[in-house]
Amino acid sequence: MAVMSPRKAAAQRDGQSLHDLLVETAQKMIATHGTIGMTVREIARLAGVADGVLYNHFSDKEELVARALLEHVRTTEAELGELPVAGEGTLTGNLRRHLEFGLALHKALVPAFSGLIGQPKVLERFAEISERSGYWRDRLVAYLEAEKALGRLRPESEVDATAAMLVGYCHASVLTTVFPHTAPLDPPPVNSIVCAALHGIAPAEPEQAEPDVSAQG
Secondary structure, three states: OOOOOOOOOOOOOOOOOHHHHHHHHHHHHHHHHOOOOOOHHHHHHHHOOOHHHHHHHOOOHHHHHHHHHHHHHHHHHHHOOOOOOOOOOOHHHHHHHHHHHHHHHHHHHHHHHHOOOOOHHHHHHHHHHOOHHHOHHHHHHHHHHHHHHOOOOOOOOOHHHHHHHHHHHHHHHHHHHHOOOOOOOOOOOHHHHHHHHHHHOOOOOOOOOOOOHHHOO
């Protein structure tokens, strides 16, 4: 007796597994509508499959959402481009790029994570499957440590404290977008934060100042 192949979902690309289709569908939902109110029925409907298909590929809804959230993080970071390489460019320009990257990343991801405050199981699953070494904060720390090793930062530079300052600025800057009932926040300009960060880890030799592009045209 011939075995029939499972019917291909309408949204499924050639060579794409149903597992990947469901993750991709959920990731697109997160990117456009966030995580609040995500349901198995809606994910299945958009993927063009029956509701029960999800449980053939994932242990539960929490696993699917966690994997979609991880894919959302990866996609967002890829779209933001490359980060500076230690030893190249100026410290001011490199820190500004890191901070702008972090701000854009937080604006895209914090709303998605905040929608899961009441779903700790999803966050636990995400922590289990995510690669800690890929987080922007860890990449920032690694960059600063590399600059320190190259002698472009003072030997006594508090790299972790500097990273915490920049990450904290990003968190504070998106706070009111997630919790609109909080007091309006008027964060200082990016250039001011970069200068403050460099004050504690100033290079051994003064570097040439970069032009203030924000004041041009």
